[in-house]
Amino acid sequence: DIQMTQSPSTLSASVGDRVTITCRASQSISSWLAWYQQKPGKAPKLLIYKASSLESGVPSRFSGSGSGTEFTLTISSLQPDDFATYYCQQYNSYRWTFGQGTKVEIK
């Protein structure tokens, strides 16, 4: 199975900060990567698909980049609504796997 490793596990930031989360795949997944946001007690919400395509309705401060084995999710200016846990997911192999998550906390 393809292993997905996110870093950092926890991130403390302030409103207005630029935030970057990294996701690494154990083998090349081309651009078959998605990013999700999850708030406590809620289902995950799709933010980015195919590594860099913004899901409809998602604010433009979210962006994704990368290909192969290394990917990033960037929030250009952190807003109060963005404090949540973020997960990457590989979509290259049918045994879909997720990163362990990155919790973005208020500094």
Next chain:
Amino acid sequence: EVQLVESGGGLVKPGGSLRLSCAASGFTFSSYSMNWVRQAPGKGLEWVSSISSSSSYIYYADSVKGRFTISRDNAKNSLYLQMNSLRAEDTAVYYCARDTGFAFNPWGQGTLVTVSS
């Protein structure tokens, strides 16, 4: 509006069985593959099982293979997960999610399964 609503969760003893359901609305259910994903308390997301639109292709995580069975009824716009031989480590919120071909979107609100004596 595209909507997925899970049901069937609850408390079950180790070794017991439970059947989860996911009711779909707002889209052509028979055109999409579907998935079950679970999340143990305080933990991350774990993909459990996938089924193609016509049920021709079915996949399971190693952790549930041989114990769980995914199925669907396109006439009823419903997805199911039959869970047998349940273990404490199966305790989790179980989500159903539509497969768009690029990601899982949307997800249902989840149903909690607790395996405990």
